[in-house]
Amino acid sequence: KGKLYLVPTPIGNLEDITLRAKRILQEADYIAAEDTRTSGIMLDKIGIHNKMVAFHKFNSKQKAPELVQMMKEGTVIAEISDAGMPVISDPGYILVQECIKADIPVVPLPGPSAFATALIASGFDAQPFTYYGFLPRKASEQKPYFEAMNQAHATSIFYEAPHRLTKTLTTLASVLDDNRQIVCARELTKIHEEFIRGSIKEVLAHFEQVDPRGEFVVLISPNTDETPKVSMDELVKRVDQLVATG
Numbered sequence: 001k002g003k004l005y006l007v008p009t010p011i012g013n014l015e016d017i018t019l020r021a022k023r024i025l026q027e028a029d030y031i032a033a034e035d036t037r038t039s040g041i042m043l044d045k046i047g048i049h050n051k052m053v054a055f056h057k058f059n060s061k062q063k064a065p066e067l068v069q070m071m072k073e074g075t076v077i078a079e080i081s082d083a084g085m086p087v088i089s090d091p092g093y094i095l096v097q098e099c100i101k102a103d104i105p106v107v108p109l110p111g112p113s114a115f116a117t118a119l120i121a122s123g124f125d126a127q128p129f130t131y132y133g134f135l136p137r138k139a140s141e142q143k144p145y146f147e148a149m150n151q152a153h154a155t156s157i158f159y160e161a162p163h164r165l166t167k168t169l170t171t172l173a174s175v176l177d178d179n180r181q182i183v184c185a186r187e188l189t190k191i192h193e194e195f196i197r198g199s200i201k202e203v204l205a206h207f208e209q210v211d212p213r214g215e216f217v218v219l220i221s222p223n224t225d226e227t228p229k230v231s232m233d234e235l236v237k238r239v240d241q242l243v244a245t246g
């Protein structure tokens with residue numbers, strides 16, 4: 001019977017492929033990969049040799065129905081992205097949606113993703129958190145997101161490309177309260193893994209000394225202001241009700 005497996009692959013360290021992921025990638029009829037060349041090299045290193053089909057953001061609309069048809073006819077497809085979890089800031093969600101519509105089983109495998117890996121080492125409360133993926137590139141379009149993050153009683157997480165990091169952090173500095181902590185998680189699971197922690201000013205000062213290189217996840221600590229979640233009027237009303245009902 002045809003089905004779609006969603007298979008996470010390492011975000012750097014090749015030892016992070018799971019035993020199950022390896023088996024599924026070997027047993028599937030096809031591996032649907034964002035970039036068959038890049039994935040081919042990675043799969044070769046972990047000893048997997050299987051047929052591949054290209055599935056990326058430029059062909060996903062037209063390719064999804066084709067893959068769905070194959071699965072209807074019994075083909076088992078394992079979907080991977082260049083790194084980490086498919087669908088997480090990567091293609092895949094259209095195919096998942098089409099499979100659900102066509103009643104094809106979707107089987108997700110757990111595994112590495114950069115945002116969750118960064119979150120657990122951030123030292124920030126992981127409940128609740130908000131994951132934004134990549135933000136818009138223009139400062140004017142980033143600002144509303146940063147205002148929301150400044151208010152949020154949740155840890156905020158986003159991805160940024162190294163050549164845009166300093167500019168984005170400068171925009172963030174124009175909005176974020178000074179008492180908030182930032183973590184830039186760099187090159188997770190790789191040789192140069194590093195966590196740059198501090199206030200937004202301290203983190204920016206770091207990147208004035210050292211050019212951002214490699215891959216980054218940015219995290220912002222939750223707003224811990226004790227602003228009441230209900231208004232004063234509402235509180236008075238509730239107390240009145242309690243008094244009235246004894």
Ligand code: SAM
Binds near residue numbers: 088160185186
């Ligand atoms: N699907 C991936 C996942 O599950 O995390 C994300 C793919 S997205 C196209 C690539 C971005 O993820 C990078 O620009 C970076 O922000 C983040 N990323 C991926 N690998 C990383 C790593 N090893 N260390 C830090 N950030 C990483």
